[in-house]
Amino acid sequence: MPAHVPGSVRSVTEQNFTERVLQAERPVLIQFWAAWCRPCQMVTPIVESLAADRAGEVDVVRADLDDQPGLAARHGITAVPAFVVYAGGRPAGSWTGAAPRHVLDQYLASALRAPGADR
Template sequence: MATVAVTDASFDTDVLKADKPVVVDFWAEWCGPCKQIGPSLEEIAAEMGDDVIIAKVNIDDNPNAPSRYGVRGIPTMILFKDGQAASTKVGAAAKTAIESWIRETI
């Protein structure tokens, strides 16, 4: 499974009403660290797709969702469980660190 592009319009359906945990990556085209973790998130989506959805929100195109959840810097990843923000990770991290964070939270 690949990462899912989520918009402000689809956020409630794609994230809050999802049938499994969702990691939302808030990112932007101009953000170097965001580009660094992109491939890791794609790999995690492929490897853990049965357990978790990896979603990406471009903050430049979709300003409502990041402001709703207090995103101040990017990349910021928020893991949602049962429609609630369960855990937040700010900044770029190694793939293994991201995977560990996801496994601890789900």
């Protein structure tokens, strides 16, 4: 498997969820998306930019709703795009919907400030 490039967005699946999210050294932002979802297509470049800008601070992964229905169900995802932040192996915050970069930054910062989110 090729080495992970910091700041890049990798896929997360049921099979690698423990390694990539629960055992991650840094907080993790999960983007739930679907290929048919127009708002997902619009927000994906923003999420990729956020991943690059916050490399070393937050890992960013994405899960395809259609390919990973169990993972989506586990997180109560009923609409996409949806986001879940994990810190210390536990959910620290979540939100649904496409948003501009500054709003995503605010949501992420708020989740990372949540009680129990510190590592």
